[in-house]
């Protein structure tokens with residue numbers, strides 16, 4: 001059987017593998033054009049590459065701070081392409097009173113987790129609303145992906161053990177915390193340089209790293225290629241491209257997309 005590296009170099013569809021993406025976006029952004037960003041186009045590209053499913057969230061609330069419209073776009077995408085997208089609701093803690101009602105509304109619509117990007121929204125990374133959001137997630141055992149976790153991450157890992165915390169971008173600097181807590185995961189997202197992935201995997205727990213594409217900002221292959229080509233064992237690559245996320249979904253009781 002060919003190695004994952006060889007299959008990547010041949011441009012082969014990874015038919016026998018489980019691919020799950022922990023970081024993808026749906027909708028339009030104000031800053032640049034997003035070609036082929038419709039849910040159907042995205043799902044068709046996932047089908048072509050044998051990607052079973054993806055956590056998806058909006059662009060809108062990142063740039064404008066208005067999250068309701070973007071959450072509705074994600075809910076619509078999940079309805080239009082059932083069993084492929086797992087919606088994560090975005091909230092903006094700057095609009096304090098809207099946060100919990102919007103979380104309640106979105107979980108009524110079938111969202112499975114929370115995406116935060118307070119860094120872009122101008123909210124402090126240790127602000128008090130975090131505890132309310134994490135409390136909501138803890139009660140329901142949800143994954144929460146933040147663009148960048150702030151200085152209180154370790155105390156939150158202890159206070160909210162039922163929350164699965166995901167570092168939204170590649171951050172090998174979290175290796176020590178990831179070893180110390182079962183509920184902390186690191187996304188590979190960024191167009192990671194191949195040596196950066198190899199260096200990071202020397203210190204990170206291989207069972208807590210998950211591939212994230214940042215589609216439709218980036219194409220799926222941008223982040224997937226450097227993982228498949230890295231000088232890392234195929235067993236670890238398989239964990240990173242899908243098996244670890246499968247474990248996360250099972251931990252959170254989220255239905256696993258079943259592929260085509």
Ligand SMILES: [Zn+2]
Pocket residue numbers: 023025214217
């Ligand atoms: Zn992103």
